[in-house]
Amino acid sequence: MEHTRNKTNVLIKNPEFLLIGIGASLIAIHLSLFWRYKDSVSFCLCFLFLATVCSQLKEKQHSLKLESGIISSFLGFFLLLFIFINSIYQLNSGILLSFSPFISGFALAIIASGFSGLKQYFIELLTILFFSLRTWIPSINSIDISIITAKFSAFLLWYTGFDVNRSGLTISLPTGTVEVYHGCSGIVLILDTLSLAILFLFMFELHLKQKIIVPLVAAILAFIINGIRVCLMALLVAQGDKQAFDYWHDGDGSLLFSMITAFLFCCFCWVLLSNNQRKEQNLTDS
Template sequence: MTEINWLKQLQEPKYWLLAIGVGLIALHLTLTSRTNDTDLFGTMLLFWGVVAFLIWERHESLTFESGVFASFFGASLIALILLKSSSIYGYDFFIRATPFLSGISLAMLASGTKGLKQYWQELLILAYTAIPPGLIGVLVDVAKLTAKFSAFILHYLGFEVVRQGVFLILEKGSVQVYHGCSGVNAILQLLGLALVFLLMFPTTKGQKIIVPIAAVLIAFSVNAARVSLMAVLVSLSQPEAFKYWHEGNGSAIFSMIAVFIFGIFCWFAILKNEPENKKKQSC
């Protein structure tokens, strides 16, 4: 009898959806790992974890009711993901879009078009991953701002530094702040964490404005400090150390520092006042 019940449970659509979801996540993380971008992989892993947690928290209250069109659309999206994934061997923008497409396909299979609003939080998080880093560079010249702030840091640390556009010129060397070193990736990473934080914890309207601003300022400042360090290493003729902090694990260390500082900010500025936030929201 127990074995029969177990087999019946396995035949329920939600278990098939779970299996498909796990497969899509595993496929996406595998593709992401091939890019050798530790920041991107860490961000995607975190966002998938948050989405899975949010779904699990509400899985008993979700409505599972899909139609023929929604099921066909969802299955077609999954087929597209599998087809495109078979031809990806390095970085491809499709890797950033895959989480959102996977989320839409699973939501359509599970609850149809009418039930999509149940997953607005999860879909918003997954849609955020599709934002290309180059988009910020089109709107704001982040590289130039980073060069200016890095020059400011070096000047007040006592270094003789001259800035010419995105070039930082010291006594025995110079560095150029490319778009990839401007901190755009770090800013997007912390903004993503800010979005996750605001969706998971109760906050006031003012805090909803302050948290993203703090994320941008922290990411920008920490990256400018990293650029300043690399400029000093070039001036000191330390190519191995420069390579470590530019391309190696040193880059990931600065990302961890930014996340740590942001976590401290959220703890002392928001979470310690969580009872007050709930009271303000209920008024």
């Protein structure tokens, strides 16, 4: 009994331990939810976003003011209880799954510092909010770039020497045709790569021009890689290889293009940071 009382006193005198424990539990819950729905891309992005938030909080942990009131604490624990219940009973796997990381972050913030201390976590909450918006944006379904993707993929096939014709969204080869639907237009891959770009902007200090260039490179790179993917789909259909088509279209092979895009974008970011570091070193030496 005395040992339990001592543990309780430690948590009361050091609320950061309680907050870290709650935060770790929330991270485990959200990662398990995305894993449960077999959404590998969202799982990886969620891990990266949450890791970024943890890193940001660690850097300013000594300057955070942990002062909360009864109302803010009650609301925060109520929101967390709602998140825990939803993770068990899966009340809504759409909107709630998308916004549960932001709701959890907001709840933990007001428990830690109250409403008046929310400004301390502005960047962290903004980071989580972007991830939530990335997984659920109502207007995303109205953005259809399928015709642009079809034109680009047909051009790539023509430029590399294939006998290709395009009519609207249909790309025709002598022995097969494919139609570029909205799901294959590349808008999802573009949004995922833009998420990495936002993380990069949050983590590193860049010049204004670079802050504009980074998202543009992310979007263009994702569009080009997806266009190459559509070309591959067209060639597989033309060869009549349905098993290979299903693997690269819906199977694990489809994730390879996301990995390639992420890798190339990370290489671009590394080159950009290396150039900035080199310029700063030259200014210091001079």
